[in-house]
Amino acid sequence: MDNIKILGIETSCDETAASIVQDGKEILANIINSQIPIHQQFGGVVPEVASRKHIESIAFVVAEAFKEANLEYADIDAVAVTNRPGLIGALLVGLSFAKAFAYALDKPLIAVNHLYGHIYANFLEYEDIKFPAVCLVVSGGHTSLLLMEDATSYEVIGATLDDAAGEAFDKVARFMGLGYPGGPLVQKAAETGQAGLVTLPRVYLDRDDFNFSFSGLKTATMNLWKKLERQGSQNVNDMAAEFQTALVEVLVAKTIKAANKYQVDNILLAGGVAANSKLRDLMAEEARANKLKLYYPSLKLCTDNAAMIAGVAYHDFVNGRFAPLNLNAYPSQMSLLKRPVDIVDNSVDK
Amino acid sequence: MLILAIDGATPSAGVALLDENKIYYEEISNFKKTHSQNLMPMIDRALTTGDYTVRDLTAIAVTIGPGSFTGLRIALGTVKGLSLATNIPVVAVSTLDTLAFNLNFNHNLVAVLLDARRNEVYTAFYDASGIYPVPISDELAISPEDFVSLAHQLMVKNNYTRIILLGDGFYPYADFFRKSFNDKLLNIPTHLILPRPTALGNLAIERVKAHSYSDIFSLSPTYLRLSEAEYKLKQGEI
Ligand SMILES: [Zn+2]
Numbered sequence: 001m002d003n004i005k006i007l008g009i010e011t012s013c014d015e016t017a018a019s020i021v022q023d024g025k026e027i028l029a030n031i032i033n034s035q036i037p038i039h040q041q042f043g044g045v046v047p048e049v050a051s052r053k054h055i056e057s058i059a060f061v062v063a064e065a066f067k068e069a070n071l072e073y074a075d076i077d078a079v080a081v082t083n084r085p086g087l088i089g090a091l092l093v094g095l096s097f098a099k100a101f102a103y104a105l106d107k108p109l110i111a112v113n114h115l116y117g118h119i120y121a122n123f124l125e126y127e128d129i130k131f132p133a134v135c136l137v138v139s140g141g142h143t144s145l146l147l148m149e150d151a152t153s154y155e156v157i158g159a160t161l162d163d164a165a166g167e168a169f170d171k172v173a174r175f176m177g178l179g180y181p182g183g184p185l186v187q188k189a190a191e192t193g194q195a196g197l198v199t200l201p202r203v204y205l206d207r208d209d210f211n212f213s214f215s216g217l218k219t220a221t222m223n224l225w226k227k228l229e230r231q232g233s234q235n236v237n238d239m240a241a242e243f244q245t246a247l248v249e250v251l252v253a254k255t256i257k258a259a260n261k262y263q264v265d266n267i268l269l270a271g272g273v274a275a276n277s278k279l280r281d282l283m284a285e286e287a288r289a290n291k292l293k294l295y296y297p298s299l300k301l302c303t304d305n306a307a308m309i310a311g312v313a314y315h316d317f318v319n320g321r322f323a324p325l326n327l328n329a330y331p332s333q334m335s336l337l338k339r340p341v342d343i344v345d346n347s348v349d350k
Numbered sequence: 351m352l353i354l355a356i357d358g359a360t361p362s363a364g365v366a367l368l369d370e371n372k373i374y375y376e377e378i379s380n381f382k383k384t385h386s387q388n389l390m391p392m393i394d395r396a397l398t399t400g401d402y403t404v405r406d407l408t409a410i411a412v413t414i415g416p417g418s419f420t421g422l423r424i425a426l427g428t429v430k431g432l433s434l435a436t437n438i439p440v441v442a443v444s445t446l447d448t449l450a451f452n453l454n455f456n457h458n459l460v461a462v463l464l465d466a467r468r469n470e471v472y473t474a475f476y477d478a479s480g481i482y483p484v485p486i487s488d489e490l491a492i493s494p495e496d497f498v499s500l501a502h503q504l505m506v507k508n509n510y511t512r513i514i515l516l517g518d519g520f521y522p523y524a525d526f527f528r529k530s531f532n533d534k535l536l537n538i539p540t541h542l543i544l545p546r547p548t549a550l551g552n553l554a555i556e557r558v559k560a561h562s563y564s565d566i567f568s569l570s571p572t573y574l575r576l577s578e579a580e581y582k583l584k585q586g587e588i
Contacts, residue, residue: 042588048419048577052570055423059430060567073435089420092386096424099390100431104404325390 001318005069007076007101008310009062011054011094012086012114013140014038014045018065019306020076024314025124029068030300030307033057036181044170044180051089058097065306073105078322080110080313082117084330085141091329099325110313111323115142116152117308118270121297123151124311129295130266134259136251138279139271140166143251145210145258148268152315157258158210165247166273168214172221172243176236186240187276193237195245198224202250210258217246248279256286269296272303351408351558354396354432355551358385358425359417359445360464360518365392366547367400369408370555374400376548385424393428407438409563411554413545414442415572416472416489417464422571430566439563441554444572449516450476450483451549452542459510461501463519466491471519472574473497475504482553491574494523498530505534512536516543 003022010017014035020028035053039045066073081098083091102109119135135146135154143160163171166183173182178189203216221243228234259267267287273279274296287294301308316322357364362380366373375396379388397403412429415422433440446462453460456478464472470491476483486504501513514536520527520543528535557563575581582588 041583042579046577046579049579051419051423052573052577055426055430056568056570058427059434062434063567089423092420093423093427095386096389096427097431100393100428101435102431103390103394104432104435106403325394326387328384328386 004078004314004317005071005076006078006080006110006310006313006317007062007065008112008306008308008313009079009081009094009098010114010117010304010306010309011058011090012082013090013304014050015304016054016057016061017304017306018062019310020065020069020071021124021307021310021314024311025127027124027307028071029065030305031061031064031068032305033061040180043174045087047087047089050087051093054090054093058093062097062101076105076107078102078108078110078313078317079105080112080309080316082114082309083111083327084113085332086114088329088331091331095327095329099327103325108317108322109325109327110316110321111327112309112313114309115271116312119146119154119268120151120312121270121301121305121308122268122295124301124307125297126295129268130293132262132264133266133268134255134262134264135268135270136255136274137270138165138251138273140164140170142271143212143214145255147258147262147264152312157262158212158254160212160214162213162215163218165212165214165251166271168218168247169273171218175222176225176239178236178240183273183276186244187278189237189240190244190278193235193239193241195238195241197235197238198228198242200224200242200246202246205250205253210254212250212254214247217243244276244278248276248282251279252282252286255283256290256292259292260290265293267292267294269294270302275299275302351555352402352406353409353411353551353554353558354393354407355411355547355554356389356393356425356429357413357445357448357545357547357550358389358421359413359415360421360545361418362544363388363392363421364545364547365389365396366551367396367402368548368551373548376546378544378547380544385421389424389428404432404436404438409439409441409554409558411441411443411550413445413448413550414569415445416466416491416574417445419571419573426569426571430569433566440566440569441557441562442564442569443550443553444489445545446472446474446489447483447485448545448550448553450474450478450485451553452516452546453478453483453514454481455479456514458512458514458536459501459505459508460514460516461497463497463515463517465519465522466575469493471497471523473519475501489572489574494526498527501531514538518543
């Protein structure tokens, strides 16, 4: 199917975003209204505040997307919306708007798993990705290693057993007084610091499986920080550098090991933490050394956006996987292996 | 004229289709199901039962608050989606005004109470002696105790001997209100206690005639309360 234009809507956390993507690859508009400055004063994302901002800006953001794409509302073929996982109150704003917008235009509705979107960000930018591939999904709510058979089917081969990588960044940044959001601030501090001057553990590096644990690293960082503070010898930049390196080395080592074990030639990064330059650089270095091809989305498509939602929805559109009008939102991630049955409805019946 | 009225402000969800002469459709669901699952199918039934589409509407009316934060945003998100897609204008009406309109030509003090949790109610007092309810207080978020003392003051000041309480804010504190108002409290049937989407639609008619519409880009619910985090920030606790 050609020239299929899908409006994507994304409100799962602290970005109100709308995008129009053609045929699952050509981005015609990508509008992101970030709430980061608002949440900074609270030291983290406040769900109720996020929901209030979403309902204020949703209509504007969607209207802007059509302006940028120079399209009429009726020119789109479907509306795709993130309905899981995320902050429930935030998800419900985008979902309610998307359902009504699709209904009023008499267009089908497509429900999208946010994490499928993050993975798909790679396919918006690269057309030559070969399968099978190993994909490392790292975000504020998620850390998984996936074995991909094609662009939309995956097997989970490893996951974090406690905190997500992005969550560890946020918690450690807040603890050391760096502020929010943790990822970019730790990265910035690390640039002027040096890893190795203090020592933190590489958790699970010695294990043969592909699971992760970041809670231990977070606690170790906090304990060491408190100890150094008592001695008056703490240096936030060196600590940030060591923390970031300790976390990234495990991510990289496990990903490369998985690629070798499953004999794939391609590695993908996805999710907000894939924007981390240390992760990108070290992964690129190791991929080169192991003769693997590495893909990661550009910075703008790593963090939350609606282009990835509209993009991945193209495949649902082609396969007639539409959602009913009583579609609900869900805070938690269900299995990445299977698409949830309640979003599958082969009729365009509303 | 054709008005679609949508209410998701309280645990009940309601949709109605009407004009200035006639009610065509009304549906209220008060089960413990989320408005997210209920509202769109209800809107679809209201329109398709009469062979209408969204484009046939003159305006869309919505209860803008106070009420459940999430419920208000589901209803308003829905209304913004319908309106942006079709350019059908929106009339936003207070949830408390809508509930008060369940009573007319009534010479008792009328109070609307919504459950605001955290030991508070959203409330306003009304003179319902005419066809339209006239508010005689601000919209407030206050404790049941403060509500009772304010009610007593208003009753003395305005010579009311009896009071009627509307809305789901009555139930969590029913015993306390019964004790506090005693035989001054009038019991009314349950069908008057819920917000009626037809009352919402009727309240919107004058505004539609006057072309007094809300801007959907800036429209936001009436919360009456800061979020917990904003409150703490203001108190200097963050
Ligand atoms: Zn995300």
